[in-house]
Amino acid sequence: MSSSLRRGALAAVVTAFSIASLAACGAGHNAQTLEIKPDNAATHVGDIKVQNAIVITQPDLESTGPAAVSATLFNSGKSAETLESITLPGTGKTAELKPAKGGSLSIPPGGSLILGGKDNATAMLPSSREAVQDGNAQKVTFTLSKTGAVSLRAFVVPAEHYFKEWGPSEVPAAPGASSSPSGSPTGSPAEGASGAPESPAGGETPGGHEASGTPTDAASASAGAGH
Numbered sequence: 001m002s003s004s005l006r007r008g009a010l011a012a013v014v015t016a017f018s019i020a021s022l023a024a025c026g027a028g029h030n031a032q033t034l035e036i037k038p039d040n041a042a043t044h045v046g047d048i049k050v051q052n053a054i055v056i057t058q059p060d061l062e063s064t065g066p067a068a069v070s071a072t073l074f075n076s077g078k079s080a081e082t083l084e085s086i087t088l089p090g091t092g093k094t095a096e097l098k099p100a101k102g103g104s105l106s107i108p109p110g111g112s113l114i115l116g117g118k119d120n121a122t123a124m125l126p127s128s129r130e131a132v133q134d135g136n137a138q139k140v141t142f143t144l145s146k147t148g149a150v151s152l153r154a155f156v157v158p159a160e161h162y163f164k165e166w167g168p169s170e171v172p173a174a175p176g177a178s179s180s181p182s183g184s185p186t187g188s189p190a191e192g193a194s195g196a197p198e199s200p201a202g203g204e205t206p207g208g209h210e211a212s213g214t215p216t217d218a219a220s221a222s223a224g225a226g227h
Contacts, residue, residue: 137153
C-alpha cells in the first residue's frame with residue numbers, strides 16, 4: 001500500500017472511530033442492544049461480538065516497542081466466556097494479555113470486556129513494527145474458551161491524537177531526553193555565593209561547598225576590637 005493510501009486510510013479510521021464513540025456515548029450503556037453499528041472493524045460468532053477492533057503501533061516509525069490491540073468484546077450468551085488469546089495470523093505474533101487491576105479476562109453473560117485504555121485489560125504485541133504497518137488492515141484472531149476463534153481485519157494506526165490514550169503504555173523516550181536536566185545548574189550558584197558578605201557563618205552555598213573567607217575575616221575583626 002502506498003504512503004498516500006495509508007494516510008487516507010488512517011484519516012478514515014480516526015473519523016470512523018470518533019463517530020462510533022460519540023454514537024455509543026449518546027446511546028448510553030445499551031448501545032449494543034440498540035444495534036448501533038460502528039464503521040470500525042466488527043464481527044460476531046455465536047454469542048460473541050467484537051467491535052471497534054484496531055491495532056495501535058508506536059508513534060515513532062523507528063521504534064521497536066510494542067503495539068497494542070484495542071477492542072470491545074460482548075457476550076450475549078447465558079454463560080461466561082474467557083478470552084484465551086489474541087493472535088495475528090501470518091506474522092507469528094501473539095498478544096500478551098493482562099486483565100485490569102482486580103479484574104479478569106472473563107466476559108460475563110450479557111456483559112463485555114474492554115481491551116485498551118486507562119484501567120482496562122491490555123493486549124500487547126511485543127516488537128511488532130515489522131509485523132504490522134500503519135494503514136494496513138491486519139487480520140486479528142480472538143480465541144475464546146467456548147466460542148473458539150473469532151477473526152476480523154483491524155486497521156493499524158499509530159498512537160497519536162485520539163489513539164494516544166488507547167495505545168501501548170510502553171512508549172520509549174526520545175534518545176538523550178534524560179540527560180538535559182542534569183548538570184546545567186551546577187557551578188553557577190556556588191560561584192555567586194562564594195565571598196558574598198551576607199553568607200551565614202559556617203553555612204553552605206547552594207552548590208554544597210563551605211562559604212570560605214567571609215566568616216574568618218569577621219572573626220579576626222571582632223577579636224582585634226576586644227583587645
